């Protein structure tokens with residue numbers, strides 16, 4: 001596959017076949033993340049890899065409990081909460097591998113003012129997105145698929161506690177990996193003319 005075929009072909013997959021991925025396949029995806037650009041080259045990302053059913057279950061249970069609570073706070077009814085909880089749980093348990101992307105800020109520059117510090121953190125988050133995209137594209141180029149779950153961002157302390165992670169690791173995203181159970185429907189893209197707002 002050429003580069004643009006990979007870019008256009010990658011899709012978010014939310015249901016996987018049970019076929020496992022090898023350690024080499026997962027490592028290749030992480031290797032791609034490692035080469036992403038980052039502010040000052042500080043590589044503000046750390047990866048947590050889960051393939052064991054017990055570990056995935058522990059994470060899904062913990063995040064699910066927090067999510068149930070948050071959905072109830074939003075005023076969602078019990079049936080909706082149950083359905084959304086079950087789907088989210090299945091996505092994590094049903095993925096042969098999940099990689100938790102954590103932001104790691106300790107190596108970044110430190111500023112005396114909050115404004116520049118916030119910009120520094122934003123740059124780190126931007127680069128985490130670059131690392132994530134490298135992972136998604138690498139997996140697709142290697143013949144398997146990925147999904148993105150933002151849930152960890154909304155319950156960082158819960159995720160840390162469930163996996164015994166250090167306090168300076170900030171969970172941001174869960175990337176699920178495996179072979180697509182079926183072809184997902186793709187969301188259309190806005191035309192370029194709408195996206196380019198100024199060109200002179």
Ligand SMILES: Cc1cc2nc3c(=O)[nH]c(=O)nc-3n(C[C@H](O)[C@H](O)[C@H](O)COP(=O)(O)O)c2cc1C
Pocket residue numbers: 010011012013014148149150151186187
């Ligand atoms: C920062 C970010 C957060 C996302 N969070 C979720 C999520 O929590 N659940 C989900 O199913 N998809 C999530 N997605 C995937 C998007 O829904 C998906 O990329 C978009 O609908 C376009 O579809 P495609 O990836 O198949 O092209 C997320 C994507 C990004 C970049």
